[in-house]
Amino acid sequence: MKLFKDIYRNRSVLVTGSTGFKGSWLTLWLDKLGAKVHGYALEPDTEPSHFKILSLKHGQTFGDIRDHSHLDEVLRLTSPEIVFHLAAQPIVRKSFSDPLTTFETNVMGTVNVLESCRKCPKVRAVIHVSSDKCYENREWIWKYRENDRLGGHDPYSASKACSELVVSSYVKSFFPLEEYGKSHKILLASARAGNVIGGGDWAQDRLVPDIVKSITKNTSLLIRCPDSIRPWQHVLEPLSGYLMLGGKLLEGMKEFSGAWNFGPSSQGLTVLDILHKFQEHWNISYNISSTQVLESSILGIDSTKANTLLEWMPVLDIDNALDMTVEWFREFSSTSQALSLKQLEEYIELATVKQITWSR
Numbered sequence: 001m002k003l004f005k006d007i008y009r010n011r012s013v014l015v016t017g018s019t020g021f022k023g024s025w026l027t028l029w030l031d032k033l034g035a036k037v038h039g040y041a042l043e044p045d046t047e048p049s050h051f052k053i054l055s056l057k058h059g060q061t062f063g064d065i066r067d068h069s070h071l072d073e074v075l076r077l078t079s080p081e082i083v084f085h086l087a088a089q090p091i092v093r094k095s096f097s098d099p100l101t102t103f104e105t106n107v108m109g110t111v112n113v114l115e116s117c118r119k120c121p122k123v124r125a126v127i128h129v130s131s132d133k134c135y136e137n138r139e140w141i142w143k144y145r146e147n148d149r150l151g152g153h154d155p156y157s158a159s160k161a162c163s164e165l166v167v168s169s170y171v172k173s174f175f176p177l178e179e180y181g182k183s184h185k186i187l188l189a190s191a192r193a194g195n196v197i198g199g200g201d202w203a204q205d206r207l208v209p210d211i212v213k214s215i216t217k218n219t220s221l222l223i224r225c226p227d228s229i230r231p232w233q234h235v236l237e238p239l240s241g242y243l244m245l246g247g248k249l250l251e252g253m254k255e256f257s258g259a260w261n262f263g264p265s266s267q268g269l270t271v272l273d274i275l276h277k278f279q280e281h282w283n284i285s286y287n288i289s290s291t292q293v294l295e296s297s298i299l300g301i302d303s304t305k306a307n308t309l310l311e312w313m314p315v316l317d318i319d320n321a322l323d324m325t326v327e328w329f330r331e332f333s334s335t336s337q338a339l340s341l342k343q344l345e346e347y348i349e350l351a352t353v354k355q356i357t358w359s360r
């Protein structure tokens with residue numbers, strides 16, 4: 001079976017944020033595709049940690065993307081052809097308590113990554129991993145499209161919007177499409193996903209990890225923004241989009257440079273909807289927080305561009321995504337075994353049955 005046209009086999013790939021939730025799943029998938037993966041990230045800061053549990057045998061450097069010279073050195077030594085940039089401070093609540101680290105990491109960290117790529121002769125493609133929160137939130141019912149205005153009230157959202165401006169500035173200033181193959185050979189794209197769920201996420205102040213912690217510790221859960229609607233999706237869904245996009249850039253298809261949304265096909269669910277799904281499997285007691293939270297109440301992301309031009313499609317509906325997540329944590333809580341590889345294989349099998357483009 002030739003997934004993603006086998007473009008990642010023996011390919012040298014750098015993943016920033018490899019120790020995080022999405023980065024560890026992406027590393028697992030790239031490893032399965034036969035890529036030579038090197039990770040760059042801080043040491044895992046959760047216990048348990050999906051990165052540690054997987055204990056893949058790929059190369060890994062623990063470092064800080066704010067340390068530009070270190071990053072330069074790692075790119076020089078590893079010579080990747082493609083870089084997936086996922087490293088970030090991604091937690092909205094933490095961005096209120098530590099805006100400085102959030103902006104330094106998400107904005108200047110992105111500048112550092114792009115600068116190091118610019119100096120590394122082997123790099124031909126960069127995927128910047130962004131978020132649905134980069135759009136100026138208008139609190140309206142419509143989903144955001146790639147050409148909607150960027151913005152963001154909380155520091156995390158604003159930092160992601162800033163990182164988008166950085167990416168667009170690099171495309172225009174250093175990697176202009178009309179000069180591709182002449183004065184430079186890098187194609188750069190930005191991938192904006194929705195709220196991701198799946199096994200192995202233990203980050204603080206995120207709904208699913210908070211639910212799991214309350215189950216394992218048998219404590220009451222504190223719910224913020226119970227009625228907020230978010231575009232929930234399984235972690236493997238946007239990853240399939242990043243891998244498709246990366247493949248196109250590696251093939252030199254410059255029309256795939258730019259911004260891409262990868263969201264679920266269904267309407268979003270509320271925070272309470274997600275909690276109720278978990279309550280079908282576990283007895284969970286919860287309280288609603290009375291503290292006012294400065295987060296948007298409705299957020300949706302429109303993937304028409306990716307569906308049409310990239311032929312990217314989600315494989316799962318929200319019930320499948322939740323079932324997989326529940327199954328992963330149930331297994332882990334009873335046997336300490338991670339179902340990640342098994343679930344990845346099942347996901348690929350389902351994509352093949354559904355004739356999803358990247359699986360053919």
Ligand SMILES: NC(=O)c1ccc[n+]([C@@H]2O[C@H](COP(=O)([O-])OP(=O)(O)OC[C@H]3O[C@@H](n4cnc5c(N)ncnc54)[C@H](O)[C@@H]3O)[C@@H](O)[C@H]2O)c1
Nearest residue numbers: 017019020021022041042064065086087088090131195196
């Ligand atoms: N999880 C989601 O729902 C979601 C949704 C949309 C976008 N995203 C984006 O996806 C990316 C990955 O998010 P995640 O959910 O895996 O987060 P995570 O917190 O699990 O992982 C973050 C990763 O970034 C690394 N990192 C943080 N600061 C760093 C620094 N200064 N130097 C080097 N590495 C650093 C961490 O070590 C970790 O590997 C982020 O860019 C995030 O903004 C996440």
